[in-house]
Amino acid sequence: MFADRISDLDSSGIRKVFDLAQKLKNPVNLSIGQPDFDVPAELRKVAIDAIEDGFNSYTPTQGIPELHTAIRSQLLKKYNYNPDKVLVTSGVSGALLLCLQCLVQSGDEVLIPDPYFVMYKHLTNLCQAKPVYVDTYPDLTITAEKLEPYITSKTKLLFLNTPSNPCGIVLEANNLKEIASLAKKHNIIIITDEIYDEFLYDQKPVSIAQYYDNVILLNGFSKSVAMTGWRVGYATGPEAIIEKMTMLQQYSFVCAPSFAQKAAVKAIERGSENERQIYRGKRDRIYNGLKDVFDVVKPGGAFYIFPKVPDSSASDFVERAIENNLLIIPGSVFSEQDTHFRISYAAADVVIDRGIEILKSLV
Numbered sequence: 464m465f466a467d468r469i470s471d472l473d474s475s476g477i478r479k480v481f482d483l484a485q486k487l488k489n490p491v492n493l494s495i496g497q498p499d500f501d502v503p504a505e506l507r508k509v510a511i512d513a514i515e516d517g518f519n520s521y522t523p524t525q526g527i528p529e530l531h532t533a534i535r536s537q538l539l540k541k542y543n544y545n546p547d548k549v550l551v552t553s554g555v556s557g558a559l560l561l562c563l564q565c566l567v568q569s570g571d572e573v574l575i576p577d578p579y580f581v582m583y584k585h586l587t588n589l590c591q592a593k594p595v596y597v598d599t600y601p602d603l604t605i606t607a608e609k610l611e612p613y614i615t616s617k618t619k620l621l622f623l624n625t626p627s628n629p630c631g632i633v634l635e636a637n638n639l640k641e642i643a644s645l646a647k648k649h650n651i652i653i654i655t656d657e658i659y660d661e662f663l664y665d666q667k668p669v670s671i672a673q674y675y676d677n678v679i680l681l682n683g684f685s686k687s688v689a690m691t692g693w694r695v696g697y698a699t700g701p702e703a704i705i706e707k708m709t710m711l712q713q714y715s716f717v718c719a720p721s722f723a724q725k726a727a728v729k730a731i732e733r734g735s736e737n738e739r740q741i742y743r744g745k746r747d748r749i750y751n752g753l754k755d756v757f758d759v760v761k762p763g764g765a766f767y768i769f770p771k772v773p774d775s776s777a778s779d780f781v782e783r784a785i786e787n788n789l790l791i792i793p794g795s796v797f798s799e800q801d802t803h804f805r806i807s808y809a810a811a812d813v814v815i816d817r818g819i820e821i822l823k824s825l826v
């Protein structure tokens with residue numbers, strides 16, 4: 464019944480976790496990939512006002528002009544980057560789907576640093592291209608040196624995600640420059656997913672878009688201001704690519720939600736400095752709580768940490784954690800290996816502390 468392109472799509476890893484979790488009454492939940500705060504009040508007000516004012520129709524496919532202006536001025540200020548084109552999308556997920564549909568097909572290879580955000584793998588498969596996993600263990604950082612052996616004449620695309628899900632790893636400027644020159648040498652297009660860039664704790668923001676033209680930069684408002692259900696993101700990059708994506712959006716998503724685009728303009732103006740400070744405190748709390756017991760890389764951004772399981776497989780360890788009322792995700796959901804586990808510390812401090820206690824009791 465189903466098309467070939469859908470045959471590799473499965474959600475068995477994560478489903479098993481949620482099946483086990485169903486049995487828990489009041490779990491210590493460190494599994495959720497979204498902020499633990501609500502959309503800030505001033506942004507909710509902008510959205511409500513937009514709806515009440517009748518701003519409820521289709522918007523231009525590419526997004527409303529004031530959001531384009533806000534995105535451009537933010538990128539200019541942050542990175543001195545002035546993209547050819549901007550497309551407002553239905554979240555970063557929408558942008559990812561458009562991007563891959565426009566760029567890859569059977570016979571193409573897509574470099575995915577492992578561990579990875581799950582959508583990269585599944586959308587690559589959906590487009591019938593071949594995911595090529597680049598091993599980044601044990602420091603979980605992708606470098607030009609690690610990438611080079613995986614490049615072939617079929618390599619079309621490279622995914623970067625900084626700060627990363629599931630590891631919270633941040634790529635530094637020197638590293639990005641080397642990756643950019645490698646990509647240039649082999650004519651590889653880079654998709655840089657920067658959705659966690661407002662949660663950056665130890666260094667200034669830097670983007671590979673500063674060093675290489677053939678880059679599609681993706682960002683959105685699901686994490687920085689918790690608009691996960693409102694579905695707004697954007698893609699910027701070379702004119703030809705963004706124009707094709709815009710055309711495909713015209714025949715699929717049509718446009719991002721109208722009221723949410725208005726709120727996104729305000730979100731850029733507002734920033735997320737307060738939330739960043741709070742999450743930095745949570746990052747320190749979880750890292751300090753785990754570092755003496757687990758082999759763990761200190762995350763520089765996002766709201767995840769990815770410790771190594773001391774002996775057993777990560778899936779067995781996570782099963783034991785769930786038996787002890789703690790919800791975490793096995794690394795195999797985000798990786799071709801099953802040795803680590805993901806914690807989301809987007810949670811109240813008391814929940815983080817209870818999670819640390821349970822994890823310590825398991826080793």
Ligand SMILES: Cc1ncc(COP(=O)(O)O)c(C=O)c1O
Nearest residue numbers: 496554555556580628683685696
């Ligand atoms: C790395 C990464 N990219 C993209 C997304 C999807 O974001 P959006 O809600 O904008 O579609 C997520 C959500 O978890 C993510 O972790």
